[in-house]
Amino acid sequence: MSEIIFLDEVNRETRTVLTVGTFDGVHAGHRVLINKVVEAAKKNNARSVIVTFDPHPREIINPGAAGIKLLSSLEERRELLADIGVDMMVVIPFDRDFSLLSSEEFVKKIIWEKIGVSHFIIGYDHHFGKNREGTIETVESLGKELGFQCLVISKQEVGDKTVSSTAIRKAILGEGDMELAARFLERYYILNGNVIHGDKRGKKIGYPTANIQPDNADKAIPKNGVYAVWVRLDRVFYSGMMNIGNRPTFEESKPAMEVHIFDFERDIYGRDIHIQFVKRLRDEKAFSGVEELIAQLKRDEMMARKVLKEHSPNIAKLRK
Numbered sequence: 614m615s616e617i618i619f620l621d622e623v624n625r626e627t628r629t630v631l632t633v634g635t636f637d638g639v640h641a642g643h644r645v646l647i648n649k650v651v652e653a654a655k656k657n658n659a660r661s662v663i664v665t666f667d668p669h670p671r672e673i674i675n676p677g678a679a680g681i682k683l684l685s686s687l688e689e690r691r692e693l694l695a696d697i698g699v700d701m702m703v704v705i706p707f708d709r710d711f712s713l714l715s716s717e718e719f720v721k722k723i724i725w726e727k728i729g730v731s732h733f734i735i736g737y738d739h740h741f742g743k744n745r746e747g748t749i750e751t752v753e754s755l756g757k758e759l760g761f762q763c764l765v766i767s768k769q770e771v772g773d774k775t776v777s778s779t780a781i782r783k784a785i786l787g788e789g790d791m792e793l794a795a796r797f798l799e800r801y802y803i804l805n806g807n808v809i810h811g812d813k814r815g816k817k818i819g820y821p822t823a824n825i826q827p828d829n830a831d832k833a834i835p836k837n838g839v840y841a842v843w844v845r846l847d848r849v850f851y852s853g854m855m856n857i858g859n860r861p862t863f864e865e866s867k868p869a870m871e872v873h874i875f876d877f878e879r880d881i882y883g884r885d886i887h888i889q890f891v892k893r894l895r896d897e898k899a900f901s902g903v904e905e906l907i908a909q910l911k912r913d914e915m916m917a918r919k920v921l922k923e924h925s926p927n928i929a930k931l932r933k
Contacts, residue, residue, distance in 0.1 A: 619706070623701075632734040823881055
C-alpha cells in the first residue's frame with residue numbers, strides 16, 4: 614500500500630531502496646526504474662520508496678508564461694505507484710531554497726540523514742541538485758563514503774521506452790489522442806476530481822451528466838471533444854462518455870468537463886470521481902437545436918459502448 618509521506622513526517626530507515634525524480638505521469642520510461650526499485654526492495658527485504666517533488670520543479674525554476682500542465686496530481690501519482698507495488702512516496706516541498714542545494718548536500722542531508730538508504734537506484738542519464746551537477750558518479754562516490762549501494766539502470770534496460778512527458782502532453786493537450794498517450798503511459802490517462810453542480814441541461818434531454826472539477830488546477834485536460842471513458846466510484850467501474858469544452862449548442866455556456874455514466878441514476882454531488890480516458894470519439898461542435906444534439910448523443914453512446922466493450926479499465930488494483 615503506497616502512502617504519501619511528506620519529508621518532515623518520514624521515519625528514517627536504513628533498509629530502504631529508493632530512486633528520485635518528478636515522475637509526472639509515471640509513464641513507460643519511469644516504470645522501468647520504478648520496477649527495479651520494487652524488485653530490489655523485495656530481494657533485500659527493504660522498503661521501496663519513490664522520492665518526488667511538489668510543486669513540479671519547473672514551476673519554480675523555469676515555469677514559462679503558461680506554467681506547466683501536470684500529467685498526474687500527487688494523489689494520482691500515489692495510486693499509480695501503488696499499482697506497481699511501491700511501499701511509500703516521499704514528497705519533498707520544492708521551493709527556491711531547496712533548488713539551491715548541491716547534489717552532495719541533497720544526498721547527505723535529505724536521502725541519507727532524513728530518509729535512509731541501502732540501495733540508491735539511478736537512471737543512466739539522470740542529473741540532479743543545483744544546476745543539475747549531480748551524476749551517477751556523485752551517487753557512487755557518496756555511496757562508498759556513507760555505506761549504501763548505487764545501482765545504475767542502463768540505456769539498454771530502458772530500451773524503446775525512452776518516452777518523454779513532453780510528448781505525452783502534446784498527445785493529450787494538442788491532439789486529444791488518448792490512444793497514443795496510453796501507449797506512452799502503458800495505461801489510460803486518468804483524471805481525478807470532485808463532482809460539482811452544473812446547469813442540469815443534460816438531465817432535461819435524457820443525458821444527465823456529472824460536472825467534474827479536477828483535484829489539481831494545473832492538471833493537463835484533454836483537447837475539447839467527446840471521449841469514451843471508464844468512471845470509478847466507490848471502487849466500482851462504470852462505462853460512460855465525457856464532453857470537454859464550451860457546449861456551443863447552448864448560448865452563454867461556460868467551459869465544462871461533464872461525464873454521462875451509462876445505466877446510472879445515483880446522486881453523486883460532492884463525491885470524488887476517477888476518470889480513465891480510452892478514446893476520443895469526435896470534436897465538439899454546435900448543433901442546430903436540441904433534437905439534433907440528442908441524435909448525436911445517441912450515436913456517441915453507441916460508439917462509446919462499443920469501444921469500452923473491447924477495452925477494460927486498468928489501474929484496477931484499487932489500493933488505498
